[in-house]
Amino acid sequence: MASTLGSINPSSRERGWSRDGAVIAPASGRSDSAARPALASARPSAGGASGWRYSTQLNEQLSAAQCSRGFVDDMLSQLESFKSALSQQLSQRRLDADGLSAQRDELAQSWQRRQQDSLDSLDGQLRLSLGAPSRQRFTVRGLDLDSLTQGAPETLVFADGAGNPPAAVSVGEGAGRGEILRRLNQALGPAGIRCELDDHGRLGFSCGEQDWPALQASLTVRGGGVRFAGGVPQRLPLEAEAPALDAARWQVDDHAQVRMTLQDVLRAIARLQQTRGAIDHAIDEARQSIAQLSRVDEPSWADAFVSDFNARLNQRGDFAPLQQLVPALLGISRYRVLALLSLR
Incomplete structure (x- = not known):
C-alpha cells in the first residue's frame, strides 16, 4: 500500500511533519491512534x-x-x-x-x-x-523559510551526487511559504527528499533512512551569491534528527x-x-x-488477486518480484496447470 499504517510520535511536543505544512497529530496506543x-x-x-x-x-x-x-x-x-x-x-x-x-x-x-x-x-x-520504508529527518543549515521567502531573488541549484540531473529552485522576492515548499518538493523529489514543516512552522527535510549516509555526503547547492555562493557547488550541512536512544553516548564511570x-x-x-x-x-x-x-467471495478474490499480481509483477525497473516468483515456478509445467484447472 502506498500509505503508511500509522506514524508513532512518542512525544506530544514532537508532532509529525506535513508536506503542506499542516500538523499531523501524534499517534498513541489508544483507540484514537493515527x-x-x-x-x-x-x-x-x-x-x-x-x-x-x-x-x-x-x-x-x-x-x-x-x-x-x-x-x-x-x-x-x-x-x-x-x-x-x-x-x-x-x-x-x-x-x-x-x-x-x-x-x-x-x-x-x-x-x-x-x-x-x-x-x-x-x-x-x-x-x-x-x-513504506522508515525515513530519516534532518535540517539544513542556511535553508529556512524566512531566508527563502524574503530578500533578493536567487536561483539555487541542488545536486544529489546520485546521477539525478541538477534541480533549480527560485527563492526570495516575497514568495509564499506554500509556494517555496512546492518548489523544493518538486526539485528534490527525484532524489527521494521531502520538504516539510514541523509543528512550529520550521523547515525540515526527510529521506529514506537507507539513503541518508550517501545523501549526507553528497547533497550540494550552488547559489547566486545571495544566500549561497555561486560558482563551484558547495556541500550542504545536513543535521540529522537525534535518535530516541543513543546508548553509545551513555557514561557510567562515576x-x-x-x-x-x-x-x-x-x-x-x-x-x-x-x-x-x-x-x-x-x-x-x-x-x-x-x-x-476473508469474508469476500472467492471469485471476487480471484479476479482482484490476478489484477494485483500483474500490477506487482510489471513494475518498471523492479526485478525483486520476478526474483521471488521464478524459483516458485520451477518444475511447474503447463500440463500440471491444466490438470489442476480441470478439477474445477
Whole structure:
C-alpha cells in the first residue's frame, strides 16, 4: 500500500511533519491512534470485491508490525535489566564500571539492528511506518523559510551526487511559504527528499533512512551569491534528527554519570512502552481488516488477486518480484496447470 499504517510520535511536543505544512497529530496506543485512518482505507467497501487487492499488503504490514514489536520487546527487556543494574550500583560505594559498560555496549549493538529487526518499519525516533520504508529527518543549515521567502531573488541549484540531473529552485522576492515548499518538493523529489514543516512552522527535510549516509555526503547547492555562493557547488550541512536512544553516548564511570544515564534509560523505556502500545493497536487493526477481507467471495478474490499480481509483477525497473516468483515456478509445467484447472 502506498500509505503508511500509522506514524508513532512518542512525544506530544514532537508532532509529525506535513508536506503542506499542516500538523499531523501524534499517534498513541489508544483507540484514537493515527493508525486507524490508514487501516480503514484498506478495508473492503460495501461491495467487498475490491478489498481483496489489499490483502497481500495487509499481511506484509502485519508481519512488519509483529517484527517491530519483537524488537521493541527485546529492547525493553535489556533496558529494564540495565536500569536495575544502574540503580543497584548507585547504592554501592564502588561502581562496577566494566559491567555497566558491557551492558551499555550490548544495548547499543541491539539498537544498531533496529532497521533489520523491524523490517525497516521503525525509524530513529521509534515512529512506525508500515507500507513504506522508515525515513530519516534532518535540517539544513542556511535553508529556512524566512531566508527563502524574503530578500533578493536567487536561483539555487541542488545536486544529489546520485546521477539525478541538477534541480533549480527560485527563492526570495516575497514568495509564499506554500509556494517555496512546492518548489523544493518538486526539485528534490527525484532524489527521494521531502520538504516539510514541523509543528512550529520550521523547515525540515526527510529521506529514506537507507539513503541518508550517501545523501549526507553528497547533497550540494550552488547559489547566486545571495544566500549561497555561486560558482563551484558547495556541500550542504545536513543535521540529522537525534535518535530516541543513543546508548553509545551513555557514561557510567562515576556516580554522577550513572545518575544521568539512569534518567536517559527511564526516558527510553517510557518511549518504547508508548511505541509498543501503538504497535499493538496497529496489529489489532490489521487483523480486523484481514478478517473482514476473508469474508469476500472467492471469485471476487480471484479476479482482484490476478489484477494485483500483474500490477506487482510489471513494475518498471523492479526485478525483486520476478526474483521471488521464478524459483516458485520451477518444475511447474503447463500440463500440471491444466490438470489442476480441470478439477474445477
